[in-house]
Amino acid sequence: MTDGKLLCCILLFSSVPATSQKVAEADRLKGTAIPKYLVYRHFLAMVDGFNGKAMASPGGGQYQFATAFNLAGWANPELDLMRNEAKSLTNELHQIDNKAQAARENYRKTARAQVLHDKPLPPPPPEIYRLQSLRNAVMVRHVVSLQSKLGPAKATRLENYLAYAFTPN
Amino acid sequence: MTRDGRPLHTIEDGYENGSVVNVLTGKHLNWKREAGTSINQAVTDLSLARGTGVTDEQMVAAVEKQGLLGRFEKQPMVNTLQRLTKEETPLVADAACHELQLLGSPCQDAPGTGAQTRASVTVRNLTHPSLFPQFKSGDRIETFINGAPRQEVFVSTVTANKMGTRRVGVTDSGGRLALTEAKYAAPGEISTEVWSLGNSEASPAVSFSTGTSGSGGAIVTKPVGNTRDKYGMGLSAIWEAPGRVSTYSATEFTHLTALQYDIESASTLNQDGKPIKQQKTKGFASASEVSEGPAVDMNDYRLNTDHYAIAFWGSRDFDNPLNFADRACFGGRSTCQLVPVGGPPRVPHAEIHLASTTVDQSSMPWDPFAMFPDLSQSDKADVMNSVLDTVLLRTKDRDDEYMIKMIRYVSHQSSFSGEAVVRKMQELAEHETPPVRAAACVALKDLQHPYGKSVGDGAQKK
Numbered sequence: 001m002t003d004g005k006l007l008c009c010i011l012l013f014s015s016v017p018a019t020s021q022k023v024a025e026a027d028r029l030k031g032t033a034i035p036k037y038l039v040y041r042h043f044l045a046m047v048d049g050f051n052g053k054a055m056a057s058p059g060g061g062q063y064q065f066a067t068a069f070n071l072a073g074w075a076n077p078e079l080d081l082m083r084n085e086a087k088s089l090t091n092e093l094h095q096i097d098n099k100a101q102a103a104r105e106n107y108r109k110t111a112r113a114q115v116l117h118d119k120p121l122p123p124p125p126p127e128i129y130r131l132q133s134l135r136n137a138v139m140v141r142h143v144v145s146l147q148s149k150l151g152p153a154k155a156t157r158l159e160n161y162l163a164y165a166f167t168p169n
Numbered sequence: 170m171t172r173d174g175r176p177l178h179t180i181e182d183g184y185e186n187g188s189v190v191n192v193l194t195g196k197h198l199n200w201k202r203e204a205g206t207s208i209n210q211a212v213t214d215l216s217l218a219r220g221t222g223v224t225d226e227q228m229v230a231a232v233e234k235q236g237l238l239g240r241f242e243k244q245p246m247v248n249t250l251q252r253l254t255k256e257e258t259p260l261v262a263d264a265a266c267h268e269l270q271l272l273g274s275p276c277q278d279a280p281g282t283g284a285q286t287r288a289s290v291t292v293r294n295l296t297h298p299s300l301f302p303q304f305k306s307g308d309r310i311e312t313f314i315n316g317a318p319r320q321e322v323f324v325s326t327v328t329a330n331k332m333g334t335r336r337v338g339v340t341d342s343g344g345r346l347a348l349t350e351a352k353y354a355a356p357g358e359i360s361t362e363v364w365s366l367g368n369s370e371a372s373p374a375v376s377f378s379t380g381t382s383g384s385g386g387a388i389v390t391k392p393v394g395n396t397r398d399k400y401g402m403g404l405s406a407i408w409e410a411p412g413r414v415s416t417y418s419a420t421e422f423t424h425l426t427a428l429q430y431d432i433e434s435a436s437t438l439n440q441d442g443k444p445i446k447q448q449k450t451k452g453f454a455s456a457s458e459v460s461e462g463p464a465v466d467m468n469d470y471r472l473n474t475d476h477y478a479i480a481f482w483g484s485r486d487f488d489n490p491l492n493f494a495d496r497a498c499f500g501g502r503s504t505c506q507l508v509p510v511g512g513p514p515r516v517p518h519a520e521i522h523l524a525s526t527t528v529d530q531s532s533m534p535w536d537p538f539a540m541f542p543d544l545s546q547s548d549k550a551d552v553m554n555s556v557l558d559t560v561l562l563r564t565k566d567r568d569d570e571y572m573i574k575m576i577r578y579v580s581h582q583s584s585f586s587g588e589a590v591v592r593k594m595q596e597l598a599e600h601e602t603p604p605v606r607a608a609a610c611v612a613l614k615d616l617q618h619p620y621g622k623s624v625g626d627g628a629q630k631k
Contacts, residue, residue, distance in 0.1 A: 034402065034500065034504050034506060035392065035393070035398055036391070036392075037374075037391060037393065038398070038402060038421075042404055042406075042417070042419055042421075042457075045417075045419065045455075045457055046406065046417040046457075046459060049417065049457065049458075049459035050415065050459050050461070053459060053461065067410050067413055067415065067461070092327075092332070093455075095332075096332075097453060097454045097455070100424040100427065100453075100454060101453050101454075103424075103428075104424075104427060104428050104453070107428055108428075108481065111482070112482075115482050115483075115488065121429075121482070121488065121490055124425055124428050126368065128424045128425055128428055129365065129368040129424075129425070130323060130325065130334040130365075131424050132370075132423050132424045132425065133323070133325040133334065133363045133365050133370055134325045134327065134332055134333075134334060134363070135424070135454075136325075136363050136370065136374065136393050136398075137325045137326065137327040137332070137361045137362065137363040137374060138327050138332065138361075140361050140363070140374040140376065140391045140393065141327050141328075141359055141360075141361035141376060143391060144359050144361065144376040144378060144389050144391065145359050145378075148359070148378055148389075164573065164574070164577065165406075165408065165574075166406050167404070167406070167501075167503060167504050
């Protein structure tokens with residue numbers, strides 16, 4: 001199961017000076033540097049994805065979506081919270097991404113003419129940065145919302161679960 | 170080193186984990202090792218010294234990539250980065266400062282250096298200053314922005330019903346802007362703000378939450394604006410539940426990246442080394458896929474996802490405005506973050522392979538007795554001992570992460586119970602590595618075994 005990992009380790013340690021291994025700690029830090037709001041964003045996207053699949057399948061139970069992560073022993077009210085948060089996050093991101101996609105089409109239309117005449121690409125429209133900030137605000141808001149609804153103990157339990165089971169690295 | 174008609178290269182070029190370190194900061198024709206510096210320090214200095222004609226963006230990318238790959242000793246890297254925060258341009262100093270934070274070293278904010286240009290947000294509740302971070306709707310909040318001078322400042326605000334961005338002013342010559350206003354949030358609601366200076370996000374994001382009765386609210390901050398959030402990421406995840414294996418894979422670009430590139434990701438699920446499912450997804454800002462299927466007991470499952478950026482501009486060859494290169498998405502095994510570095514301005518094919526992310530999981534039997542329905546109690550105990558000794562046996566291929574996952578699995582399954590589990594957890598709690606010992610102790614505590622209560626706390630503290 002871990003042949004690939006082992007091979008990587010053998011390659012790494014056989015070709016790198018021993019002193020370089022001292023930065024393994026730093027490397028590990030970097031490996032886990034993925035921002036938390038993005039971890040939650042993907043966790044909730046996964047919840048929404050499995051929920052959509054469960055609802056579409058004949059005989060799919062109300063909590064079938066949680067099969068993948070029921071080992072953590074979440075109760076139904078908590079699963080409801082996660083599902084509602086996931087659905088709402090997906091919808092809000094969809095709204096923002098639609099606007100960004102429209103901005104991208106406009107940009108590409110203008111830029112195509114530049115490229116055809118061997119001119120450099122125009123700078124990104126400022127609107128793109130504003131939409132990205134909104135997108136990040138939406139994601140952070142759902143993290144705060146889920147954490148506050150779960151309460152401190154369960155929120156910590158979810159964080160531990162995500163660290164072990166969702167982004168182990 | 171060989172020459173094959175192209176620039177001189179080494180046999181290890183292209184191997185991210187090879188021993189050869191590419192210098193990404195241009196040519197250093199007059200560079201000399203400082204007298205008295207160690208060879209490790211000299212190599213680190215050279216790798217991040219600005220060469221001829223190298224732009225700020227190339228320097229930032231080099232700082233982010235060289236730190237990320239972790240080929241250098243920590244202390245020389247810290248020394249070099251601290252020097253960059255004092256001697257380099259604000260943009261490069263800012264990137265160096267961020268790397269120092271990741272290395273757990275302080276960023277020395279010398280006056281006038283770029284280290285101070287990372288935009289930051291601080292808030293004070295003027296209505297109840299002594300009760301911070303408590304918050305009630307209508308409280309007057311002072312927001313203090315600190316970053317680059319004379320930059321337009323925007324705030325993006327999201328509530329349950331509204332979202333929008335407004336321009337609130339311009340930073341002064343010292344890079345500061347202070348704003349005081351009453352903040353409102355309906356009972357049980359949360360309002361989140363992300364502040365930006367020009368096109369850079371300031372950290373942290375600030376949320377104002379109120380309790381359902383209007384009291385019990387708080388101001389909550391979450392870090393954003395990490396330089397590595399700027400371009401995108403890839404992720405693979407896998408879970409095994411009794412008889413089922415589930416996967417999630419995603420490639421996500423920021424809107425800035427999505428402006429110039431499309432997303433494509435291709436994932437393959439392997440069962441005991443053989444591919445059983447392949448999926449390709451495309452998207453604009455995000456391409457993700459969930460899948461579920463039956464799992465065979467004791468089989469190994471591995472999900473591998475290839476993440477691609479599809480260059481948009483061109484016909485015979487393609488513009489690569491963000492200079493992405495093959496394997497430009499760096500990070501751990503299961504997640505990666507995009508760093509635009511080292512790629513040529515034009516690429517021969519539209520597809521740029523950013524990274525592969527991989528996760529694996531073994532399928533454990535749901536009920537170890539299902540195959541032996543007529544067992545006596547003592548035989549059942551033997552079977553349980555045997556199964557536990559197999560699934561929790563430390564081999565050279567099983568790392569701490571695997572052992573901890575298995576411990577958590579076993580301790581949460583009702584079909585694994587009784588003295589056999591306690592015996593196995595005690596054995597692991599005594600003879601394993603500290604992280605595995607701690608996990609075994611947590612399992613013993615969950616099983617409400619006195620050994621876990623007495624030993625678990627100590628092991629976890631360790």
